[in-house]
Amino acid sequence: MNDYQYDNGTVKGFIVSSIFWGVVGIIVGLWISIQMWSPAWNIPPYFTFGRLRVVHTNGLALGLGVGAIFGICYYITMRLTKRPLLFPRLARFHLYLFNAAITLAALSLFAGMNQSLEYAELEWPLDIGVVVLWVIFAVNIFGTIIKRKEEQMYISLWFILATVVTVAVLYIVNNLAVPASLFKSYSIFAGVNSANVQWWYGHNAVGFIFTTPILAMFYYFLPKSTGLPIYSHRLSIVAFWSLVFAYLWTGAHHLVYTPLPDWIQTLGIAFTIFLIAPSWGSVVNGFYTVGADWSQMRNNYLTKFFILGITFYGLQTIQGPTQGLRIVSQLIHYTDWVPGHVHMGTMGWVTMTVAASIYYIIPKIYNTEIHSVKVANAHFYLVLTGQLIFSITMWFTGIQQGALWKATNPDGTLKYTFMEGLIKNYPFWQMRTVGGLIFTVGMLFFIYNIYMTVRKGKALAASSI
Amino acid sequence: MINDTDNLEAFEAKETVNKLPVSWLILFWGLILWGIYYFVSYTPSISGWSQEKAYEESIRK
Amino acid sequence: MTGGIYKKPVLFAIVATVVILIGTMVTMFIPMLTSQMHPRLEDLKPFTAIQLAGRDIYQREGCNNCHTQTVRPLKTEVMRYGEYSKAGEFAYDRPFLWGSKRTGPDLARVGGKYPDAWHYRHFENPQAFFAESNMPAYGWLKGKKLSPSDMESHMKAIGFTYSVEEISALSEKDELDALVSYVQIIGASVKKKPAPAAVIEEKEHVTNPFAGDLKAIESGEKLYAANCAFCHGPNAKGDIGPDLTDDEFLYVKGDVSDDDYFEIINNGTAPGMVEEGRTAKGGMPSFKDSLDRNERWSLVAYIRAIQVKGAQK
Numbered sequence: 066m067n068d069y070q071y072d073n074g075t076v077k078g079f080i081v082s083s084i085f086w087g088v089v090g091i092i093v094g095l096w097i098s099i100q101m102w103s104p105a106w107n108i109p110p111y112f113t114f115g116r117l118r119v120v121h122t123n124g125l126a127l128g129l130g131v132g133a134i135f136g137i138c139y140y141i142t143m144r145l146t147k148r149p150l151l152f153p154r155l156a157r158f159h160l161y162l163f164n165a166a167i168t169l170a171a172l173s174l175f176a177g178m179n180q181s182l183e184y185a186e187l188e189w190p191l192d193i194g195v196v197v198l199w200v201i202f203a204v205n206i207f208g209t210i211i212k213r214k215e216e217q218m219y220i221s222l223w224f225i226l227a228t229v230v231t232v233a234v235l236y237i238v239n240n241l242a243v244p245a246s247l248f249k250s251y252s253i254f255a256g257v258n259s260a261n262v263q264w265w266y267g268h269n270a271v272g273f274i275f276t277t278p279i280l281a282m283f284y285y286f287l288p289k290s291t292g293l294p295i296y297s298h299r300l301s302i303v304a305f306w307s308l309v310f311a312y313l314w315t316g317a318h319h320l321v322y323t324p325l326p327d328w329i330q331t332l333g334i335a336f337t338i339f340l341i342a343p344s345w346g347s348v349v350n351g352f353y354t355v356g357a358d359w360s361q362m363r364n365n366y367l368t369k370f371f372i373l374g375i376t377f378y379g380l381q382t383i384q385g386p387t388q389g390l391r392i393v394s395q396l397i398h399y400t401d402w403v404p405g406h407v408h409m410g411t412m413g414w415v416t417m418t419v420a421a422s423i424y425y426i427i428p429k430i431y432n433t434e435i436h437s438v439k440v441a442n443a444h445f446y447l448v449l450t451g452q453l454i455f456s457i458t459m460w461f462t463g464i465q466q467g468a469l470w471k472a473t474n475p476d477g478t479l480k481y482t483f484m485e486g487l488i489k490n491y492p493f494w495q496m497r498t499v500g501g502l503i504f505t506v507g508m509l510f511f512i513y514n515i516y517m518t519v520r521k522g523k524a525l526a527a528s529s530i
Numbered sequence: 531m532i533n534d535t536d537n538l539e540a541f542e543a544k545e546t547v548n549k550l551p552v553s554w555l556i557l558f559w560g561l562i563l564w565g566i567y568y569f570v571s572y573t574p575s576i577s578g579w580s581q582e583k584a585y586e587e588s589i590r591k
Numbered sequence: 592m593t594g595g596i597y598k599k600p601v602l603f604a605i606v607a608t609v610v611i612l613i614g615t616m617v618t619m620f621i622p623m624l625t626s627q628m629h630p631r632l633e634d635l636k637p638f639t640a641i642q643l644a645g646r647d648i649y650q651r652e653g654c655n656n657c658h659t660q661t662v663r664p665l666k667t668e669v670m671r672y673g674e675y676s677k678a679g680e681f682a683y684d685r686p687f688l689w690g691s692k693r694t695g696p697d698l699a700r701v702g703g704k705y706p707d708a709w710h711y712r713h714f715e716n717p718q719a720f721f722a723e724s725n726m727p728a729y730g731w732l733k734g735k736k737l738s739p740s741d742m743e744s745h746m747k748a749i750g751f752t753y754s755v756e757e758i759s760a761l762s763e764k765d766e767l768d769a770l771v772s773y774v775q776i777i778g779a780s781v782k783k784k785p786a787p788a789a790v791i792e793e794k795e796h797v798t799n800p801f802a803g804d805l806k807a808i809e810s811g812e813k814l815y816a817a818n819c820a821f822c823h824g825p826n827a828k829g830d831i832g833p834d835l836t837d838d839e840f841l842y843v844k845g846d847v848s849d850d851d852y853f854e855i856i857n858n859g860t861a862p863g864m865v866e867e868g869r870t871a872k873g874g875m876p877s878f879k880d881s882l883d884r885n886e887r888w889s890l891v892a893y894i895r896a897i898q899v900k901g902a903q904k
């Protein structure tokens with residue numbers, strides 16, 4: 066037995082909180098998906114589409130995403146350093162502050178306090194709160210790693226360290242603003258320059274919230290749950306460094322054909338295409354790892370989650386770079402294709418991997434087994450189906466939109482008015498809501514399964530005393 | 531099945547520790563070459579191409 | 592390969608920071624120090640207090656979640672929206688509001704496209720204009736008074752000059768006024784060029800080929816209901832746009848030729864534009880790209896038919 070105590074309480078707290086905010090974010094997501102085809106669902110002033118959409122994105126990115134990242138990275142770090150967190154009380158405070166900040170964030174966004182920077186909408190007082198959250202996390206992670214009891218740092222720790230330093234740089238720079246009041250500020254950056262800063266931030270928020278910490282989970286939980294060692298350490302190294310190097314050059318792929326100087330766009334696109342290689346480094350490593358025993362795909366429910374997750378990551382990192390190309394951007398930029406891309410990443414890769422990590426952690430810390438593998442399998446197929454319906458309908462309607470906007474008559478005039486194009490989206494937007502509902506039911510199965518596992522664990526602990 | 535300590539040794543395969551799959555290496559270097567080609571072709575101060583010129587051309591047709 | 596760096600977390604973090612800063616420097620930080628990132632068009636003016644108030648509301652309501660404000664230099668896009676966006680238009684936008692999704696149309700060239708009255712009516716009930724629009728209604732902004740003192744501190748923070756009168760005048764205005772003021776100056780610094788439609792039709796100096804053609808009048812009536820009625824009224828008796836059945840054309844009595852009708856539907860109007868010696872106030876949109884020649888002539892035939900009917904009564 067080990068002679069030290071892991072601080073599992075904080076880990077549990079973050080997991081429960083992230084699930085709670087996930088539910089809020091998903092409900093708002095369903096709501097806005099309905100508003101897209103039925104404007105009667107707008108309830109001014111607090112619940113119109115323009116305000117709710119940012120509650121949805123922030124609720125899920127900050128609440129579900131970052132909450133899960135904090136908790137699961139604490140867990141991974143303790144395991145890999147073979148010691149408890151250096152500052153357990155600070156970690157507990159971190160948990161409370163996190164929930165307070167997200168609560169205020171949601172309320173402020175309902176109220177319309179919005180910097181209009183995607184994924185950095187929160188006004189300046191909350192920005193300070195978010196920075197404090199990351200500083201606490203950094204202090205605890207660094208401290209714990211420095212005082213570790215295992216000399217070598219495993220790759221998951223590299224990804225966690227890279228996440229911490231990069232998020233700090235990104236978040237602080239992009240949010241620099243002159244306050245006009247407690248609730249309103251003006252960015253210090255203007256025009257073209259502000260666009261360049263924002264998408265340097267925006268793309269790397271994807272890179273260092275939805276990619277690197279999730280890869281940290283993948284590299285830790287895949288070998289843990291399958292018992293199979295990672296295929297190639299060297300591939301991990303090359304993929305890691307080339308990934309973190311290349312990501313920061315590519316923000317301009319969100320600004321193709323805007324007034325941003327051509328050379329920045331071109332450089333961004335060149336690096337964007339290159340990103341396929343480092344991304345696929347991890348994909349290949351994952352496939353070869355499980356390649357040692359494919360029967361796990363049938364026999365071990367967690368393997369399915371991780372392999373499907375990394376597969377969607379692989380698809381994303383081909384689709385994403387392709388979207389950056391001028392010729393493709395021309396057609397799909399500003400259309401529903403992009404939400405199709407986004408949700409294969411967030412629903413397919415991020416949520417799949419996070420859920421599987423939680424399935425691994427919860428039984429571990431309660432000393433028990435998962436409540437039901439059947440329910441987990443139902444969860445798996447439902448979220449998979451929901452996500453595929455979502456992405457595929459949005460790809461279709463995105464391409465259709467792009468094509469209608471460009472279509473001309475033989476005499477050179479435009480063929481479709483904007484409204485004629487818009488109404489062709491409605492059937493697809495309605496199907497998207499159906500896909501979202503199926504995904505939501507899948508997530509409810511997940512929550513039920515976790516809840517029952519915790520109950521079982523608690524009962525076991527009580528009876529063994 | 532409680533396994534509270536992590537044995538780092540078990541995390542990484544030994545026989546394949548230094549392997550880089552050839553197909554992946556081709557991808558890696560191929561994309562770097564393509565990036566150089568693309569940068570040279572679409573940077574105004576190198577190739578003369580520009581978004582604006584491309585537009586002017588498209589409306590002349 | 593298991594070099595020392597993977598045993599030294601602080602060194603590792605420093606190396607990682609340097610690695611992420613290289614791309615950051617080249618693509619973001621160094622360009623920021625050069626003038627290419629800070630262009631400004633000659634005609635660009637900072638926002639006035641009421642315009643800034645409107646822009647604040649635009650941000651608050653998240654209009655940028657459905658609307659972009661940048662026209663790409665692509666042929667069909669310029670045809671649809673107007674002149675493509677210039678780097679120098681956005682010098683006072685803190686931050687930029689280009690957006691990333693076009694659930695609604697681009698707004699970079701919407702300023703001056705319609706009269707104010709159009710926007711008031713549209714914000715109150717977008718579905719009255721386009722039954723199948725999914726834009727939320729914003730009539731609830733009406734009657735919500737602006738706060739002069741708040742706006743004064745906003746103008747100070749962003750560093751725009753303002754006059755005392757300008758600030759105190761805000762107390763008379765509500766949020767919908769502000770939003771309309773803002774929408775009306777979007778893109779105002781760029782001169783409107785005619786769109787590069789494939790065929791720029793010249794004045795044909797012909798009479799309507801469909802004059803009196805009953806079929807054409809019938810299809811003109813349908814086109815009128817779909818494209819014109821919400822501005823000129825269901826009976827063309829005038830609303831946001833003028834009465835089409837009277838004997839005035841652009842506010843001056845006296846008939847004009849079929850041509851002139853054809854032209855105004857074709858090109859729309861801009862403030863100050865002179866047509867047959869008559870001065871337009873602006874606000875009539877161009878239908879060059881959405882209605883073809885036959886459709887435009889059918890509309891003229893329809894308008895003539897109802898004018899005759901009106902005169903007979």
Ligand code: HEM
Nearest residue numbers: 271275318340381382385386388389398403407410411691
């Ligand atoms: C190599 C990896 C990737 C690249 C190069 C990439 C590239 C892109 C590009 C070019 C766009 C802009 C499309 C447009 O507006 O025309 C985009 C949008 C987006 N991507 Fe990716 N993508 C990648 C992976 C991912 C992953 C894994 C996720 C999420 C888990 C993701 C989430 C997003 C999001 C949220 C947006 C929407 C940004 C917005 O609000 O406009 N991407 N991506």
Ligand SMILES: [Fe+2]
Nearest residue numbers: 268271318319
């Ligand atoms: Fe991106």
